[in-house]
Amino acid sequence: MSTSMYNTTLLGWEDGTFYPLHIIAIVCILCSLIASVVVIITSFKTHKKRFFSWSLSDRFVVYLAVCEMGFNFVHMFDHVTMVITTDHVRPLELCQFYAFLMVVLVFTKNLLLVTIALNAFLLMCFRHQMEFGSRDWRLIAGVLVLPLANGILALSSEQLGPAGAFCLIKPGLSVFIGATIVTSLILFVNTTLYLLTWFHIRRETRRIRSVIGTQAQSRSAHVEAAKTMTLFITIFTVQWWAVVVYGIWQILTNDVPPVVFILVVIFTNIGGCLNLIVFLSILKKQRGTLALRSNLTTPSADYRAGALSKKNESNTGQTSI
Template identity: 40%
Template sequence: MDISTQSDFTENTAELEKPTTKRFLSNGIQSSYDIPVYGLDNGDFYSIHIPAITCISLSFISVLAVIVASFKTKSIKTFFSWTKSERLVVYLALCDGLLNISHALDHTQMIVTKNHVYPKELCTFYAFMLIEFVTAQNLMVSAVAFNVFVLIYFSKDLDFGKYDWHLLLYTFGIPCVGGTLAAIFDKLGPNGYSCYLDKVKGGVTIFFYTTAPLLAVLITNIILYGLTWKRIRSESRRLQNTLGQEVATTRSAIKAGKTMLLFVTAFFIQWWPLSLYGIWQLIAPVPLAVFQFVITFSNVGGVLNGIVYIIIRRRRTKMKQKKTMKKKEFQSIATICDGVKDSST
């Protein structure tokens, strides 16, 4: 996903300058439709859109694989009885999939027409989809990070409500309201590379819809991740040679916490470049190479989610194998004991 707060087009093709709404308006530019698509005049056009579509395609393939594999191993009828990690994989995959479809259409139309997305209403729709599903993923992973923190520190598993309605209302409702307001106040539109917040009309909205919330989420998740991982390490050492029901419960919570932290790790990998970009563009012009770096990471959410899914499946398989081995060992011991008992009689 190539969300940007990019800039006026300059003769220096290696840098992206910060947009200045007043400067645009003073030159008679009313919206981003009044400025050319970035890259057509300097050869950077395809170097932006081709990598984006490639990453989006890989992400979408991974999304399909995760969804098919998830429902192949378990019934959709029992979906809400799956573990939280298993349900989160599906939710995030759906977010990535829907985002991939709309964003791929966005980039494809620009490549074919070599122009901004028309009609304006279609660009607004693509922008709304971007806000909805990117923000939903950020909020969902934040909810996961907080859930793990509470689980490890207070041994309390947060209730997401029947059919996860608490989680779903929070993660999809907030961005829906935000995107709707941005559309009503005519802040959505082209930004030179795709459809998101119109860089001419957006002004301060761009900062409050992208840079500020993403940095807040990232910093919060880093703090929660660090505190949670520290407690997990200390608890794992303490329980290493301890037995008992309470210990078994704590160990179970630790395993669940480690699994859900995978989603937070994937979040860091996907979004830290965009956070860096947001800070950079507030201080100095951003090199195009940095922006291309952002494109690569922010568009591979489906791939990262797929990796998390594979790790979860492997851990579950190992746990089943250990249980099977313990069961066989117990049966063998029981058989030996029965043999000894029979021989003694």
């Protein structure tokens, strides 16, 4: 079995793209890994409360960063080993171990993004937020059970191993089903929910403006929460569009240009950077909201001066009596 699993061609060796492919991947993975670490550390530094008392968006950012960091860490060993040995990862058991972890982590992250998309849709259309239980146990169990079962099934059916440029799903029908179809389905579901959510956001925003005016400084909380969650849906589209294009291209021609696969390598390995962009956007909104509340609750200089003047007049009057 071990010999047959290594019949896969070493991608990029014949056309001279082997080293550029892996070096680009390692650079992207390093950037993503650093970004994920920054997100996790900054998240805990900027919150004084316990983790499960944070807002749902803040917790989602951390969950995604943990998944991305785990994926980057494993994938880094994968690519570095292949560059050093100029061969597939050996022994087979190590390659399958890498593949299993990456399948579980990628699937888990994608289910998290589907959950976010669904929650944003429910929040915007029905003003109902999904209940994830104490310490998010329902969410964690829900996004882990299916990926683990899928990984175990793929491992037991010998579908995990050398894939040409890394350790993942073996080339063939499994790649078509596990990458192209599943990714396309998730992309379709997320895009549909995204469009429906944004349609309702625009309608709700117009309704609010008609009631409180175009100069209003605040909007409904559920509108802002839904808008924040749609950012997560956007990063999924940016990260995985190249995989869908590559899969469809391979079905149609079976002769995909190397540049298309390099795009796959770049975009699939920058998830941590994309998550950092969402995190910074949320942080900016939160600081803007805090500044707005501070301005609304802090008395103006004129008001304070007037109050002080009245107080002095009152004290003078009391003294004269």
